[in-house]
Amino acid sequence: MTLRPRAAALAAATLLLAGCDSAAPPDTIEVAPSTRPCPDSGIRLTTGPTEAASGLRALRVTLTNCGRTTVELNGYPRLTLLDADREPVEHVTVLEGTDEITTGIRDDGPRRITVRPRAGAVTSLVWRNTYDDTSRAPVTAPHVTVDPGLGRGTTTLTPYAPFDLGSTGKLGTTAWRSP
Numbered sequence: 001m002t003l004r005p006r007a008a009a010l011a012a013a014t015l016l017l018a019g020c021d022s023a024a025p026p027d028t029i030e031v032a033p034s035t036r037p038c039p040d041s042g043i044r045l046t047t048g049p050t051e052a053a054s055g056l057r058a059l060r061v062t063l064t065n066c067g068r069t070t071v072e073l074n075g076y077p078r079l080t081l082l083d084a085d086r087e088p089v090e091h092v093t094v095l096e097g098t099d100e101i102t103t104g105i106r107d108d109g110p111r112r113i114t115v116r117p118r119a120g121a122v123t124s125l126v127w128r129n130t131y132d133d134t135s136r137a138p139v140t141a142p143h144v145t146v147d148p149g150l151g152r153g154t155t156t157l158t159p160y161a162p163f164d165l166g167s168t169g170k171l172g173t174t175a176w177r178s179p
Helices: 005-018
Strands: 043-047 051-053 056-065 071-073 078-082 093-096 113-115 120-128 143-147 155-157 170-173
Antiparallel strands (some): 043 056, 078 143
């Protein structure tokens, strides 16, 4: 017996959903295994695409616990923007919170997040390509180092699009949260 394409797709989706575990606590997510090896720190950081609209930029950073022990986050990541030579960029202010950049991306502030093995947490980096002083050169950075605040070092990330902070040099971040 052969199934029609639509019926076959429905059957496949049903089988996939049947294997889902609905008992996972609401403050954790299961993260798909990566083909890259887990770093010695047991923490993998990745970025998605930069969302851009009307001068507002947002970049989601995902922390995946690929280690074997549970970790706890409580606060904001520590960020440093780097130039093409991977040197710190001058005239950058990293803000804890997003209110000075936008009210469109909410930051609920720090709270304790338990990240079990194979689970994750996220933070959003937000900025505007705004010029408030045209006599200053634009602040642009292709890389960012992220320290999650776990005492396990930093990770350098290179998003698809650079950080273009205009002349303001301001970058806001949300506290770590469950996705």
